Amino acid sequence: MxxxxxxxxxxxxxxxxxxxxxxxxxxxxxxxxxxxxxxxxTEAEKFTRLNIAVVDNEEFRQNTALQRAIKAAANSSGDKDQEGLFNIRYTSKEEGDKLLEDREIEGYIYLDNGIKLVVKESGLSQSIIKGFMDHFMQLSSTLETIIRKDPQSMERGILDKAEAAINYLKEVAPSKSSxxxxxxxxxxxxxxxxxxxxxxxxxxxxxxxxxxxxxxxxxxxxxxxxxxxxxxxxxxxxxxxxxxxxxxxxxxxxxxxxxxxxxxxxxxxxxxxxxxxxxxxxxxxxxxxxxxxxxxxxxxxxxxxxxxxxxxxxxxxxxxxxxxxxxxxxxxxxxxxxxxxxxxxxxxxxxxxxxxxxxxxxxxxxxxxxxxxxxxxxxxxxxx
Structure with a gap:
């Protein structure tokens, strides 16, 4: 029943x-x-490498520290999950202005009695580039001060330690899924x-x-x-x-x-x-x-x-x-x-x-x- x-x-x-x-x-x-x-x-939230240009003039060629920093930012850290920050193009200043006008790049870096950053507008991408440049200039200024006060620090490999940028924090996922x-x-x-x-x-x-x-x-x-x-x-x-x-x-x-x-x-x-x-x-x-x-x-x-x-x-x-x-x-x-x-x-x-x-x-x-x-x-x- x-x-x-x-x-x-x-x-x-x-x-x-x-x-x-x-x-x-x-x-x-x-x-x-x-x-x-x-x-x-979710696709819109994924980070993509920023297109920037660097004016390849005589002052830039003499600044080996900036060259190494830019190359490091352009290349991945060796981790397959970590991509480089920038796509770099080496140009003249005139070509950089044209690329910026055509919106093919977010901005360009050139050296003329100091490091300068040229952008067309303000935004997240431009802030990232500026943050990179600010970090580089702060680190350079700090190293110059240390070397001036303690010349022996060069022999102790202070430059290599600074470039290594050791991270003492370990990223741990809060959950089993992203x-x-x-x-x-x-x-x-x-x-x-x-x-x-x-x-x-x-x-x-x-x-x-x-x-x-x-x-x-x-x-x-x-x-x-x-x-x-x-x-x-x-x-x-x-x-x-x-x-x-x-x-x-x-x-x-x-x-x-x-x-x-x-x-x-x-x-x-x-x-x-x-x-x-x-x-x-x-x-x-x-x-x-x-x-x-x-x-x-x-x-x-x-x-x-x-x-x-x-x-x-x-x-x-x-x-x-x-x-x-x-x-x-x-x-x-x-x-x-x-x-x-x-x-x-x-x-x-x-x-x-x-x-x-x-x-x-x-x-x-x-x-x-x-x-x-x-x-x-x-x-x-x-x-x-």
């Missing part, structure tokens, strides 16, 4: 084309639009899709209520315990919604190439917990709100989108604002918890933060399910 009712509810759910659109096609369409909108964000602000939008999208599973939970509770449908009237006079009916309906809704979430996950990972890290099992586990949370939330809304189906759907959509907004779906800094100003709201927001689970797995792997989020989601599942069942069990009808 249980299996028969389960299969029957699956067939009824699959035939609802309107809800299938909102729970499956809409998130996929939104993910595609996100991909179009955000595809060039930072990417774009992936958080897609994690929010999955969280929103999980909460949209509330459509199925709402539909199943509406079916059970005798005052809202003839089907509900027949179910209520059937010799089946309401708890069993509730379990069958929720299980069918979770099955369909989980299948849709896994399809969305596959589309994001395999088609759009969104990275989720290497914890595949925990990612799927998060999808399962998120799906159950969304379905039980919809069932909770349907049982608490004593209005028609249209009002219930409106409340469900409004609350789901509000949760998604507070989780950072529309404004990426909102999640940070909530976590720093009113962190309790973050723990009361299922969409934020689901997003944070994916975020934790991607950046830090399996850690305490992930299990806390999962634990709070499980508390929500128990709360929504228990409240829904208690409300449905108390409902009585004068006539059917």
């Amino acid at each position: 249980f299996l028969h009712n389960y299969i029957y509810r699956l067939k009824c759910i699959i035939r609802d084309k309107e809800f299938l659109f909102w729970t499956l096609l809409f998130p996929i369409i939104l993910a595609t639009l996100f991909n179009f909108a955000f595809s060039n964000i 930072p990417d602000i774009v992936v958080n939008y897609f994690y929010n999208l999955i969280a929103m899709a999980c909460m949209y599973g509330g459509f199925w939970g709402l539909k199943e509770v509406t079916v059970i209520q005798a005052n809202l449908s003839s089907q509900g009237a027949r179910i209520n006079i059937a010799p089946i315990h309401k708890f069993k009916i509730f379990i069958v309906c929720v299980l069918a809704a979770v099955t369909v919604q989980l299948f849709e979430i896994l399809l969305l996950l596959a589309y994001l990972a395999l088609v759009l190439k969104i990275s989720f890290g290497n914890q595949i099992g925990y990612i799927i586990f998060t999808c399962i917990v998120g799906t159950i949370t969304g379905v039980t939330f919809g069932a909770f809304v349907a049982s608490v709100v004593k209005k028609g189906e249209g009002v219930k759907i409106g409340i469900l959509i409004g609350s789901s989108m509000t949760m998604s907004f507070l989780a950072g779906m529309m404004y990426d800094k909102m999640k940070y604002i909530i976590s720093t100003k009113v962190p309790v709201i973050g723990y009361l927001n299922p969409a934020n918890l689901i997003t944070d689970c994916f975020y934790s797995l991607y950046y830090y792997g399996i850690n305490t933060r992930f299990f806390i989020n999962i634990g709070v989601l499980c508390v929500f599942i128990v709360f929504f399910s228990l409240c829904t069942y208690l409300i449905l069990r108390r409902q009585k009808y004068a006539s059917l």
